[in-house]
Amino acid sequence: MSDATAAPVSTARRPLAGRLKAALVLFAIFALMPPLAAVLNDPFYVLIGTRILAYAIAAMALDLILGYGAMVSFGHAAYLGFGAYAVAILSRHGVNDLILQILFAAGISAAFAFVTGAISLRTKGVYFIMITLAFGQMAFFFFISLSAYGGDDGVALAQRSTVLGMDLLKSDFGQYYVTLALLVGLFLLCHRIVGSRFGRVLTGIRENPTRMEAIGFSPFRYQLTAFIISGCITSVAGVVLANQAQFVSPAFMSWHRSGELIVMVVLGGVGTLAGPIAGAVAALMLEEWLGALSKHWKLFFGVFLVLMVLFSPRGITGLLEQLGLARKRQ
Amino acid sequence: MTSLTVRNLTKSFGALKVTDDVSLEFVPGEIHAIIGPNGAGKTTLISQLSGQLRSDSGTVLVGERDVTRLPMSDRVKLGLARSFQITSVLPGFTALENVALAVQARNGSSFRFFRTVSDEAALNDAALVALREAGLDHRADITARSLSHGEHRRLELAIALATEPTILLLDEPLAGVGGEDAEAFVANLQKLKGRFTIVLIEHDMDAVFALADRVSVLVYGRIIATGTPEAVRSDPEVRAAYLGDEAGEVV
Ligand SMILES: Nc1ncnc2c1ncn2[C@@H]1O[C@H](COP(=O)(O)OP(=O)(O)OP(=O)(O)O)[C@@H](O)[C@H]1O
Ligand SMILES: [Mg+2]
Numbered sequence: 001m002s003d004a005t006a007a008p009v010s011t012a013r014r015p016l017a018g019r020l021k022a023a024l025v026l027f028a029i030f031a032l033m034p035p036l037a038a039v040l041n042d043p044f045y046v047l048i049g050t051r052i053l054a055y056a057i058a059a060m061a062l063d064l065i066l067g068y069g070a071m072v073s074f075g076h077a078a079y080l081g082f083g084a085y086a087v088a089i090l091s092r093h094g095v096n097d098l099i100l101q102i103l104f105a106a107g108i109s110a111a112f113a114f115v116t117g118a119i120s121l122r123t124k125g126v127y128f129i130m131i132t133l134a135f136g137q138m139a140f141f142f143f144i145s146l147s148a149y150g151g152d153d154g155v156a157l158a159q160r161s162t163v164l165g166m167d168l169l170k171s172d173f174g175q176y177y178v179t180l181a182l183l184v185g186l187f188l189l190c191h192r193i194v195g196s197r198f199g200r201v202l203t204g205i206r207e208n209p210t211r212m213e214a215i216g217f218s219p220f221r222y223q224l225t226a227f228i229i230s231g232c233i234t235s236v237a238g239v240v241l242a243n244q245a246q247f248v249s250p251a252f253m254s255w256h257r258s259g260e261l262i263v264m265v266v267l268g269g270v271g272t273l274a275g276p277i278a279g280a281v282a283a284l285m286l287e288e289w290l291g292a293l294s295k296h297w298k299l300f301f302g303v304f305l306v307l308m309v310l311f312s313p314r315g316i317t318g319l320l321e322q323l324g325l326a327r328k329r330q
Numbered sequence: 331m332t333s334l335t336v337r338n339l340t341k342s343f344g345a346l347k348v349t350d351d352v353s354l355e356f357v358p359g360e361i362h363a364i365i366g367p368n369g370a371g372k373t374t375l376i377s378q379l380s381g382q383l384r385s386d387s388g389t390v391l392v393g394e395r396d397v398t399r400l401p402m403s404d405r406v407k408l409g410l411a412r413s414f415q416i417t418s419v420l421p422g423f424t425a426l427e428n429v430a431l432a433v434q435a436r437n438g439s440s441f442r443f444f445r446t447v448s449d450e451a452a453l454n455d456a457a458l459v460a461l462r463e464a465g466l467d468h469r470a471d472i473t474a475r476s477l478s479h480g481e482h483r484r485l486e487l488a489i490a491l492a493t494e495p496t497i498l499l500l501d502e503p504l505a506g507v508g509g510e511d512a513e514a515f516v517a518n519l520q521k522l523k524g525r526f527t528i529v530l531i532e533h534d535m536d537a538v539f540a541l542a543d544r545v546s547v548l549v550y551g552r553i554i555a556t557g558t559p560e561a562v563r564s565d566p567e568v569r570a571a572y573l574g575d576e577a578g579e580v581v
Contacts, residue, residue: 192444192446195447196446197434197438199443199447200431200447201434203423207423208420211418211419211420214380214403214411214412214414214418215492216432218403225441
């Protein structure tokens with residue numbers, strides 16, 4: 001053991017580089033998708049693609065706390081709802097700018113995450129899951145009772161958002177690429193966060209909270225901050241989804257959606273950022289594909305998930321590693 | 331002047347009194363060993379001093395400052411660092427990252443979200459110094475979960491050193507380390523002597539008598555004797571209660 005050579009000190013950055021590479025490959029594929037759909041003469045894929053990219057944003061944001069912070073939030077669909085309703089509420093008042101809508105969504109999300117996170121983080125494990133679920137349901141029922149915006153039925157949107165006065169989202173293509181730009185930007189943000197001082201503290205708390213306290217970190221404030229950041233980023237996905245569907249309803253924030261987000265993260269590989277993006281793609285494509293094959297598609301999806309967990313507990317990322325296509329973590 | 335003062339500290343788990351009216355004063359720069367049989371309450375006492383466990387009553391002072399109500403994370407910032415009897419590190423981090431995080435805790439804000447932390451030379455350099463003092467710098471890049479038991483014990487020490495402590499609470503740093511490794515480790519600790527107030531819990535009597543300036547004996551949560559190693563070794567009550575045959579051999 002003692003004969004190890006004194007290697008020059010460079011901390012383990014390889015997982016970082018791997019994450020970046022995997023994401024860049026995914027983004028390249030995403031960028032090529034619309035022209036391909038045009039060639040195949042199936043523009044519908046561009047609309048579905050936008051939806052997939054939106055969920056990719058949400059899954060990645062959830063991974064920030066689930067994968068890096070070991071906080072399994074079962075109420076994250078609430079933030080999709082805040083994003084979607086931010087669009088509905090602002091556009092009713094004549095504000096159609098995407099950036100303002102995102103800021104508004106993030107503001108509401110930050111406030112909600114601050115209050116519910118501060119309470120939820122008093123608990124751990126399964127209690128944390130249950131209490132975040134309960135808060136998510138509270139948000140769900142709040143919007144169901146919001147009759148000014150259609151209550152249960154939701155409300156249709158008159159137009160898509162604009163960006164600084166430009167109609168960038170008017171065409172499905174434009175909307176797709178704006179969403180892709182958001183995904184890439186937010187991925188880079190998450191990537192930086194994870195590799196930063198803050199990210200290291202967050203990961204450390206996941207690994208061993210007692211040790212972190214013993215060196216002087218009190219976990220709560222870091223976990224809460226991550227929880228808020230994650231909620232804000234997830235709400236951006238909601239803004240996109242409202243535009244994509246041109247319709248907003250409480251269904252965006254049902255607990256099924258929260259569960260689906262967790263499935264995407266786990267399917268892609270927790271704590272990898274790029275994995276959950278791929279997980280969102282896989283889950284939604286399977287949904288489309290199996291849904292077309294049979295109305296019992298959820299059953300098949302369930303079987304698929306069980307097989308995945310049995311054969312590749314670390315999700316798609318783990319599968320790629322086994323195939324030698326991705327670098328194994330130590 | 332004392333660097334750490336303990337007054338009438340108590341702690342019970344249910345009906346079991348694990349810390350029973352413990353009062354001790356630790357002098358700056360001394361190595362003060364606390365010995366006692368298994369289950370005497372040594373780890374519990376360390377946990378009370380470090381703030382991991384709340385005391386039922388009594389006071390803990392760091393210098394003049396009453397820290398009895400402060401949580402562990404705040405006490406570290408006042409210079410009170412501990413190591414764990416059962417290794418408690420960040421298994422997925424490299425040795426260097428484990429230590430660098432302890433350096434980070436004392437150097438600037440951790441609410442920094444953009445700069446790549448592994449590029450921060452100041453953190454890595456300080457971490458490497460602590461690793462060297464613990465004799466583990468040659469393993470800096472190894473993931474903690476891949477380190478051997480002996481190396482884990484050294485990593486515990488390096489992490490504690492990196493918090494820039496004035497008082498080190500070491501809970502059986504040599505637990506499970508034997509032979510040459512133990513001797514080398516004792517030599518490491520010897521080098522630290524004088525720079526910190528060290529509260530050393532240890533079962534290895536050779537190590538205790540080699541290192542300690544004073545020894546306190548804890549039995550069933552009570553301090554039954556405090557003094558120089560020689561005085562404690564020849565104390566009849568201590569021999570009856572604890573050292574027994576082992577001391578007989580030494581004497
Ligand atoms: N959290 C707890 N709850 C209940 N009892 C506890 C707890 N922690 C410790 N004890 C009990 O308190 C007593 C003292 O334990 P402690 O770990 O402090 O002893 P120790 O002197 O460190 O022993 P060792 O030499 O084996 O490390 C033991 O009887 C133990 O079973
Ligand atoms: Mg113990």
